[in-house]
Amino acid sequence: MKKRTITLTAYFFLLFVPIYWMVITSLKTDVEILQSFTLFPQQITFENYREIFTSEVWRSSFFNSIAYVLLNVVMTLTAAIPAAYAFSRWKFRGDHHLFFWLLTNRMAPAAVFMVPFTELYYMLNIFDTHIAVALAHCLFNLPLTIWILEGFMSGIPKEIDETAFVDGYRFPRFFRSIFLPLIAPGIGVGAFFCFTFSWVELILAKALTLTEAKPVVVTLTVGIGAEGVKWGLLASAGVLTIIPGILVVYFVRNYMAKGFALGRV
Amino acid sequence: MRQRPWLFLLPTLILMSISAFIPLMAVINYSLHTIFAGSAPEFVGLQNYADVMSDAQFRGALIRQLTFSLMALLIEIPLGVAIALCLPRKGSGVGLSLVLLGVPLLIPYNVVGIVWRLFTQSDIGVIPRILSLVGYDYNVSLNATDAFFTILLVDVWHWTPLVVLLAYAGLQAIPQTFYQAAEVDGASTWKTFRYVTLPKLRPVLTLGLLIRFMDSFKVYSEPLLLTGGGPGNATTFMSLFVARKAEAYELGYAGASSIIYLYVVIVMSYILFQFINRSSEERHR
Numbered sequence: 001m002k003k004r005t006i007t008l009t010a011y012f013f014l015l016f017v018p019i020y021w022m023v024i025t026s027l028k029t030d031v032e033i034l035q036s037f038t039l040f041p042q043q044i045t046f047e048n049y050r051e052i053f054t055s056e057v058w059r060s061s062f063f064n065s066i067a068y069v070l071l072n073v074v075m076t077l078t079a080a081i082p083a084a085y086a087f088s089r090w091k092f093r094g095d096h097h098l099f100f101w102l103l104t105n106r107m108a109p110a111a112v113f114m115v116p117f118t119e120l121y122y123m124l125n126i127f128d129t130h131i132a133v134a135l136a137h138c139l140f141n142l143p144l145t146i147w148i149l150e151g152f153m154s155g156i157p158k159e160i161d162e163t164a165f166v167d168g169y170r171f172p173r174f175f176r177s178i179f180l181p182l183i184a185p186g187i188g189v190g191a192f193f194c195f196t197f198s199w200v201e202l203i204l205a206k207a208l209t210l211t212e213a214k215p216v217v218v219t220l221t222v223g224i225g226a227e228g229v230k231w232g233l234l235a236s237a238g239v240l241t242i243i244p245g246i247l248v249v250y251f252v253r254n255y256m257a258k259g260f261a262l263g264r265v
Numbered sequence: 266m267r268q269r270p271w272l273f274l275l276p277t278l279i280l281m282s283i284s285a286f287i288p289l290m291a292v293i294n295y296s297l298h299t300i301f302a303g304s305a306p307e308f309v310g311l312q313n314y315a316d317v318m319s320d321a322q323f324r325g326a327l328i329r330q331l332t333f334s335l336m337a338l339l340i341e342i343p344l345g346v347a348i349a350l351c352l353p354r355k356g357s358g359v360g361l362s363l364v365l366l367g368v369p370l371l372i373p374y375n376v377v378g379i380v381w382r383l384f385t386q387s388d389i390g391v392i393p394r395i396l397s398l399v400g401y402d403y404n405v406s407l408n409a410t411d412a413f414f415t416i417l418l419v420d421v422w423h424w425t426p427l428v429v430l431l432a433y434a435g436l437q438a439i440p441q442t443f444y445q446a447a448e449v450d451g452a453s454t455w456k457t458f459r460y461v462t463l464p465k466l467r468p469v470l471t472l473g474l475l476i477r478f479m480d481s482f483k484v485y486s487e488p489l490l491l492t493g494g495g496p497g498n499a500t501t502f503m504s505l506f507v508a509r510k511a512e513a514y515e516l517g518y519a520g521a522s523s524i525i526y527l528y529v530v531i532v533m534s535y536i537l538f539q540f541i542n543r544s545s546e547e548r549h550r
Contacts, residue, residue, distance in 0.1 A: 004351040011348050022380045079276035086273035105285045107530045109483040111508040112523035116291035139284040200373040202486050217373045238376040245371025249364050
C-alpha cells in the first residue's frame, strides 16, 4: 500500500510540474523569465492577465470557443443518442459495416480534411461561423460518442424496454422517462469527451475561422512571433484556457465516477 | 418497422455526410488531378499516387510515424495500467485523482505546446538547464534525437492519463469475488494480475489501444509548435507532412498522400482490432 502511494505521488508530481511551471511563468515579469531561473516568482505580477482581460480580441475568442464547443456537444448528443440506440437494440442490414465506417472517421487525420472543409463551408456560406467549426468537429466526436453510448446502452438489459412496452408505455415516453435516466452517466461521459476534443482541437478550428469566429486556441498561436515571444502573456493565456476544462471535469466528476463504476467508458 | 433503425440513424447520417463523406470525396477528387492555382485541374489518374509512393520524404515520414506510434503505445499502455493499479479503489481520494488525471487531457494542444516550449526552449527551458548540470547539451532545435524523444515525452505526458482513466474504469468493473477466489486459491500477486485482472481489462484496453493508436498517428500540433518538424525532418510526422503539402497548395499530391495515410490508419486499426478480438476469443475457448 505504501509503495502505491509513493508511485502515485511521484506520477502526479511529474504530471503537474510542467503545468506548475506555466502557472508561475504567467506570474513573472518578462525580465525575470528571460534572465533568471526561479522556482517561484520573485515579484508576482498580474500584468499579463490584465492585458488579456482588457483586450477585446482575447475576450471574443474565449466566447467563440465556448460557443462552438457547446453547439458541438448539443449537435453530437442529439444525433448520437438515437443512433446508439439503433445500434444497441436492432439488427439491420449492414449494421456492422456502418459502425466500422463511422469509426474510421474517428481515425481520419484532420489534416486530410482541411482543404475540402474550407471549400465546402465557403460554398454553404458558413465559413468563419461557430456552426462551421461545430459541424467539422462532429467528424470525430459523433463516432466516438456513438461508440461510448452504444457500450452503455448494451449494458442495459433489453427486458427493461420490453417490460415498459408491455406496461403500455409509448416509445417517446419510455425513452424520456425510463431509458435516458438509465444512461445518464453515459451521456455525461460522452459530453465530457466531446467537450474535451472540441475545446482542444486546433487544425480545423484554425482552418475554418478567420476573424468572426476565431477561437482562443488560434489567438494563442497568433501571440507567438511578431515582436519576439511574449512568454508571460502566452503562459497566462494558457492558464486561462485550461480553466474551463477543469471546471467541466469538476462538474461532471460524479457522472464520470458513476460511469467508471459501471466500467463503461 | 424495418425502416425504424434508419430513422434513428438519420441525424447521424446527415451530419456525417456533411462532415465526412462529401469532404472525403473531394479529397479523392483532388488526388486524381493536377491542380495549380488559377488554372483548370487536369485529370492525371493515379499519377499522384505513384509520385507519393516513390517520394523518399513521404516514406520517411511514414516510417517515422509508425515508429513514433508504436513507441508511444509501448510506453503509455503499460504505464497507464500500472498507475491505475496504484489508484485508490474507493474513498475521498477517488474523485480528486480523477479530476487531477483529467487536467492534462483538457489542455488544448497548443497550450500543451506552450507548456512544453517553456520547459524545453534552449534559452529559458527547465530541461536544458537541468541536463546541462550533468553535462548534457540538450537542444531540440539542433539535435534530432532530442527533438524526437521530446515529442514522445510530450505525448506520454499528455495522453497516459487517458489510459489510466480507461484502465481504472475497467478495474472498477471487476467484481471483488474474483480476487477473493484468487486469494483462496493462493495465487501470487503477479498471477492474479495475469489471469484475473488482465483478461477482464481487455475490452477497455482495446478501446485505449485503438484511441491512442489513432490519435498518436495524427500527432500534429506538438511537432509544429515545439520543433517545427525539424531539425531536418526528424519530427515531420504524417499530419505535418500532409498539411505542409496542402498549405503549399499542392492539392493533387496532398490529396493522394492523404488517402494513403488514411488507408494506412484504417488498415492498421483494423488489424489491431482483429488481433485483439481473436486472441480474446482463443482465451475463452
